[in-house]
Amino acid sequence: MSQQDVQQAARASSPAGAYVAAAVIVLEACWLIAALPGAALVSDIGGMLVAAWATAACVGVARRHPAPLRRFWMLLAATMALAALGRALWTAQRLVGDDLPHTPLVGAIFTAGIFTGTAALLNSPSGPRTAxxxxxxxxxxxxVxxxxxxxxWVLVFRGVAAAELADPARTLGLLYPIFDLMQLTILVAVAGPVRPLWRPMGVLAASLTIRVVADAVYVSLVARGDYVAGHPIDLCWPLSYLLIGLATRNPPPPDCDRTDETAESPLPPWWRVALPYLPVGGAIVAVILARRPSGQIPQLIFLTMMALLAALAVRQGLAANENLRLVVRLRRLAYADQLTSLPNRLLFNRRLRLALRDGRPVAVLLLDLDGFKQVNDxxxxxxxxxxxxxLAVRMRAAVGDDGTIARVGGDEFGVLVNGDRPVSPERLAERLLDALRPSDGEEDVGVHPSASIGIAEYGPQHTSHTDLLRDADIAMYAxxxxxxxxxxxxxxxxxxxxxxxxxxxxxxxxxxxxxQLHLEFQPIVDLATGxxxxxxxxxxxxHPRLGVLSPARFLPLAEETGLIVPIxxxxxxxxxxxxxTWRDRAPEATVAVNISAAHLHRPDLIATVTAxxxxxxxxxxxxxxELTESALIDGTDAVLERLSQLRDLGIRIAIDDFGTGYSSxxxxxxxxxxxxxxxxxxxxxxxxxxxxHATVEMxxxxxxxxxxxxxxxxxxxxxxxxxVTAIGCPRGQGYLYGRPDAAATVGQNRA
Known part of the structure; x- marks a missing residue:
C-alpha cells in the first residue's frame, strides 16, 4: 500500500465510531454535571465504552500502517484493552459494595496498562533505535x-491516613499521577524538538496531560475524603481514551521505514539533557520536610530515595558507557577515511612520525590517480x-602486510613502508600499478584511471616527516x-x-x-596583397636572472598556479x-590575444575586455x-553565453590550433x-x-x-x-612573414 493510500485509509477509518465515542462522553458529561441518579454507573460504563472503541481503533490502524508502526499501535491497543478491563472489574466490585475498589487485581491490571503504554512510547517512530x-x-x-x-508525600500523602497507606493496592492507586508523569517524561524525551514531531505524539501528550490532571485531582479528593463515585473529574479518563482513538486517524510519518541507526541527529537542547535531574533537587528538599519530629524519615520515603539513588547510578553508568562508545567512534571517524575505510591523512602522518622517531628504515609512496577528474566530470x-x-580494495590487497596504505587526499593515496621492509618500495609500486590495471572485460578509458607513484626513502637530508612527504610528492610529479x-x-x-x-x-x-613581462607581435598577412x-x-x-623566457617555459606554471588570469x-x-597606436597608419588593423581556459570560465572576462x-x-x-579547441569544447552553457555576449559587443572570436581537438x-x-x-x-x-593538403583545403x-x-x-x-595561397586560404602567419617582435609591422606590406 502506498503512502497516499495509507493516509486516505487513516482519514476514512471508522468515523462513526469516533462520533459515537464523542456522543458517549457528551452524554456522560451532562449526566454527571446534572447529578442525575446513577451517575457513578454512567461514569463507569462511559469509560468502558470509550476505552473499548479506542482499543478497536488502535488494532485497526495497526493493520493498515507499515510494519515498523504495528508494534506501537498494538501496544497502545493493549493499553486501552487493559483500561477497559480494569474499568469493568472496578465497576463490578464497586456494585457489590466497595466504593473505592483498589483491589490487588484492579491494581495489577492498571499497572500492566502503565507498562504497555510505556513500551508503546519507547517503540514510537521517534523513539530510541537502540536497546x-x-x-x-x-x-x-x-x-522523575x-x-x-x-x-x-509532602503535598498530598501526609493527609492520607496511615491505615490507608498500609494497604499496598490503595497506595498504588494513589501513585498513579506519578506514573502518569513518568510516561509524560518519556513522551517528551522521545518526541521533543530533536526530531520532527509526528502528530499522534502531540495527541498522546494531550491525553497523558489530561490523565495527569485527573489522577492528581482524584488523589487529592481521596486524601481529603471528598471523592464520590460519579464526580465530574471522572470525565477526564474517557476523554483521554478518546484522544488516543483520534490519534489513529493520522497518517504514518514519511520516514517510518527508516532503519539507519547511524544517521546523524541534531544535538538535544539543554533542558532535554537536564530533564530527568530537575525534580531530584525538589525530592531532596521534600525529604527534609517529610522528617517526623523524632527525626525519622518515613519508610516509604526512605525506600524511594534508595531506589532513586540506584536509578541515578544506573543512568550515569549508561551515560558513561555511551560516552566511551562515542569516544571510540570519534577516534574511528578521526583516523579513518569515511569512503574507503582506509586510514586517513591524520593517521598516516601520525604513524610516519612514530616510525621516524623509532629510527627504523622508512619509505613513503605517494600515489595519484591520473584522469580521475574526468571520471567525476x-x-x-x-x-x-x-x-x-x-580501487582502494585493490590497492589494499596489493600492499598486504608489507606496508600501510592510506587515503591522504581526494584521489591521492599514501603507503608507509617501515621496519624490516621485506619488499622494496619499487616492487611495491609495481604491484600497485598492476593492481590498478583493468582486468579482462572492464572498460579502460575513463573508468579505470592509471596512477603516478612517487617514492621517497628517509635519509640524512630529511629533518622531518614533511621533508619526506615533499620528496615523495616531487617524485610523483616526475x-x-x-x-x-x-x-x-x-x-x-x-x-x-x-x-x-x-x-x-x-x-x-x-x-x-x-x-618584467613584455609583448611581442607576430604579423598576420593578407596573402592576396601581402x-x-x-x-x-x-x-x-x-627574467632578471635567466634572461628572456618563452611562453612555453612559464605559461604552464602560470596555469597550474592560477597566475594565468592576472597575466x-x-x-x-x-x-x-x-x-x-596602429590605427593611424592602418585604420582596419586588429590585434589577436590568446585567452586561457581558466580565464574563459571566469564571469569577469567581459568586464576585463570592455575595460x-x-x-x-x-x-x-x-x-x-584566440581560444584553443580544448578550452572551448569543455565550455559550459555559461561559457558559450559569455562568448555570445562578447560577440554581440563586436569582439572577434578565433578558434586556435583548429583541427587538433574535437572538431565537428x-x-x-x-x-x-x-x-x-x-x-x-x-x-x-x-x-x-x-x-x-586535403585537410587544409577542407x-x-x-x-x-x-x-x-x-x-x-x-x-x-x-x-x-x-x-596555402593556391588552396585559397586568405591569410597566413609564420616566420616567413615575420618573427615575433616588439616593433609591430601592422600597416606595412610584406617585403
Missing amino acids: VGRARTLLDGVI ALALVPIS RFGHATGDTLLTG AKAAGKSAYRTCTPALRESAVSRAELIADLRRAVGEG AVRSAEALVRWR DRWVIHEACRAAA ATSAAGLAPRALTL LSYLHRIPATELKIDRSFVARLGSDDRA VTRLAGAFDLAVVAEGVETERQHEA
Missing part, C-alpha cells in the same frame, strides 16, 4: 517518578566514489611528467629541479607587478594599447580573442566564432603529405561555408606560402 537508548529513556522517566514520590561524483572504493602510469624515486636531481621550479613560480608571482592588417600578441618574460588581464590591456578596449580607445571589432559541425554551430586558425602541424606537411572550404575567416599558422617556407 541502550530505550533503557536510558526509561530510566529518565523512572527517575521516584523523585516525585517525596514531593507528593563525465559520470558524476557517485560513480567516482564507487570507483575510488573499488612520474606524471614521464607519461603517467609509472613510478619514480626521488633523486637529488629531481629535488633540485623541484626547488628551481618553486623558485620560478615565486618569481612569476612578482613578474606582473614589477614590469599587407599586414593584424598581429598576434605574444607574451615574453624578461591574461595584463596582456589584453597592453595589446589594446599597442593596437590603438581594456575602452581605456585604450580601441573599437571592440579591432580585438580578436555541431561544435562549430554552438560556438560564436568568427575565425579559424589552421594548426601549424598541417601547414608544415603541405607539399609532402596529400592528406595534410577547413578552408568549411570556414567559407560558415562565413568564417581563415588563418594558416606556421608558414615558414615559400613552398608552404604558395600551397
